[in-house]
Amino acid sequence: DAGVIQSPRHEVTEMGQEVTLRCKPISGHNSLFWYRQTMMRGLELLIYFNNNVPIDDSGMPEDRFSAKMPNASFSTLKIQPSEPRDSAVYFCASRIADRFNEKLFFGSGTQLSVL
Amino acid sequence: QKEVEQDPGPLSVPEGAIVSLNCTYSNSAFQYFMWYRQYSRKGPELLMYTYSSGNKEDGRFTAQVDKSSKYISLFIRDSQPSDSATYLCAMSAAGTPLVFGKGTRLSVIA
Numbered sequence: 001d002a003g004v005i006q007s008p009r010h011e012v013t014e015m016g017q018e019v020t021l022r023c024k025p026i027s028g029h030n031s032l033f034w035y036r037q038t039m040m041r042g043l044e045l046l047i048y049f050n051n052n053v054p055i056d057d058s059g060m061p062e063d064r065f066s067a068k069m070p071n072a073s074f075s076t077l078k079i080q081p082s083e084p085r086d087s088a089v090y091f092c093a094s095r096i097a098d099r100f101n102e103k104l105f106f107g108s109g110t111q112l113s114v115l
Numbered sequence: 116q117k118e119v120e121q122d123p124g125p126l127s128v129p130e131g132a133i134v135s136l137n138c139t140y141s142n143s144a145f146q147y148f149m150w151y152r153q154y155s156r157k158g159p160e161l162l163m164y165t166y167s168s169g170n171k172e173d174g175r176f177t178a179q180v181d182k183s184s185k186y187i188s189l190f191i192r193d194s195q196p197s198d199s200a201t202y203l204c205a206m207s208a209a210g211t212p213l214v215f216g217k218g219t220r221l222s223v224i225a
Contacts, residue, residue, distance in 0.1 A: 104159075106158030108157055
């Protein structure tokens, strides 16, 4: 199994530009999570999906952030317009939604730098 | 008070030392407790998983959960340079997403 695949690995953009981050979860996993990691705030949950349906987006910082999951094998996180304070590592993670199994599998992350 | 508190370190120990990493939490509904290890420029990976209270041992690693004190620990015996990483505690109530600590950066010096 290839694991959770994220692209791009690195993204450098200028303030005001649109940024799209992509994620392919592990086949068979029906929950998908987007996290953001910074030194100051640690790992923060932005949004998660169960069976392609957004369940909780209360962690999305503001309307500039949006996420979609059009099918079970693909999700995007979009920032429009981007700002320097959005610079962080963005992780996608997936798991099987099981009452007794909360094991999350993470991708390698996208390092975003907004200049 | 944050839901999960974890000392960020950094923690530096000599090879062979016993390492103790800890987290405290405030939500009494938490019943799933995990430790993730994160190497530089990588995503976190699950290291230990415990349901409710008690101890769990896996090789050189031991996880402890004390629900009465809302305190969890990870012990690493005979620490190795390859254990150098950031360790994140994580926990959740049933059916809710994991809440992570900020992580403790560990360096094991040969």
